Amino acid sequence: MPATTKDPYLKRDHVAGYDDVDRQTKERLISKVMVDSRFGDYLYGCYECGICVAACPSARFYDFSPRRIAQAAARRDVDLMFQQMQEDIWECSQCFSCLRCPRGNNPGGIITIMREVAVKEGLHSAKDALAGYSRIIYKIMSTGTQVSPDMLQPDAFPDWGPEVKDVSENLDLWRRMLPPETMHTTTTGWKVADRTLVELYVIWLDTGALDMIAQVDQGIHMILEEIMEEKLEEEGIEI
Ligand code: SF4
Ligand code: SF4
Known part of the structure; x- marks a missing residue:
């Protein structure tokens, strides 16, 4: 059933944590990101060195950090990843400067997968970003x-x-x-x-x-x- 039928992904005017979206829904979406065949090549853990943030043009202009994306995924923080799918991932310009990561991570690639899942699931954030x-x-x-x-x-x-x-x-x-x-x-x-x-x-x-x-x-x-x-x-x- 398309996610939009029940419309559980309410558009927010602020960072609200999406506490009212049930755990099962969040788990289902994040699992779709993590079972993607590319995911294993895009994340090997995180040193928290911040090199990706220094290289990231979007981090200069927005409240956005590729390190937060990598860390949330490394910890499998379902709540944070769900929030990022609603907000942060649309700030990325997909330039892949973050490939400078010494750990071999690809935060921009993780974002690509998260965006694809957001689009396929018909999230409001995807509709707004692509309008x-x-x-x-x-x-x-x-x-x-x-x-x-x-x-x-x-x-x-x-x-x-x-x-x-x-x-x-x-x-x-x-x-x-x-x-x-x-x-x-x-x-x-x-x-x-x-x-x-x-x-x-x-x-x-x-x-x-x-x-x-x-x-x-x-x-x-x-x-x-x-x-x-x-x-x-x-x-x-x-x-
Ligand atoms: S791909 Fe996205 S996260 Fe990576 S450096 Fe570019 S804007 Fe930043
Ligand atoms: S450059 Fe790599 S290891 Fe360093 S903070 Fe970013 S994702 Fe983590």
């Missing part, structure tokens, strides 16, 4: 490309800050910096063959990526399914 990416997900999956240079207009991406205005004023320069020749449209940067799109769709389907999208944004999932079913039919592919 701003819906348009990009849609764009990539429906056209095979991300943002076309011409989409970078000053008013189109207010959440991207003032730099977008500078980019929009120098589009010719940006086009020359991109390896493929770009089309001068706001719909797609370059043409991706339908066959390639269909192959990508099959990969997303087989790897469960589409199921993950359905958990965080059912509207986009439905639109993508419609687009892809049409393309599959055109290509004569049955799945």
Whole structure:
């Protein structure tokens, strides 16, 4: 049963400890993180040396620490890990500078697994964190490309800050910096063959990526399914 049906992961305005979420629910989620085949390669214990914190760009700007992630996982602190899945993991920029860890840990990798579980389980934190990416997900999956240079207009991406205005004023320069020749449209940067799109769709389907999208944004999932079913039919592919 999807976790969202009972909705036990209430969104919090502050660090509340999530005491009202039952132990069984927390254990189930954390177990999913720990049984992941990558987990054993990402955690070998922790010296508490703080090298990962010193290397981490997110730790400079947020109340966030890769050391806390590694320590919570090393202690199998279910309450803390559950709280981190609701909050901390979304502060990580996935740069993997924390791979400098002398113990061989990969806190960023642990976070990757925690994020995947959060998405698959439909946690509110995942929906909130990914809400701003819906348009990009849609764009990539429906056209095979991300943002076309011409989409970078000053008013189109207010959440991207003032730099977008500078980019929009120098589009010719940006086009020359991109390896493929770009089309001068706001719909797609370059043409991706339908066959390639269909192959990508099959990969997303087989790897469960589409199921993950359905958990965080059912509207986009439905639109993508419609687009892809049409393309599959055109290509004569049955799945
Ligand atoms: S991957 Fe995440 S935790 Fe690791 S250094 Fe980068 S931002 Fe910090
Ligand atoms: S660098 Fe490694 S050993 Fe040191 S605090 Fe971070 S995770 Fe622990």
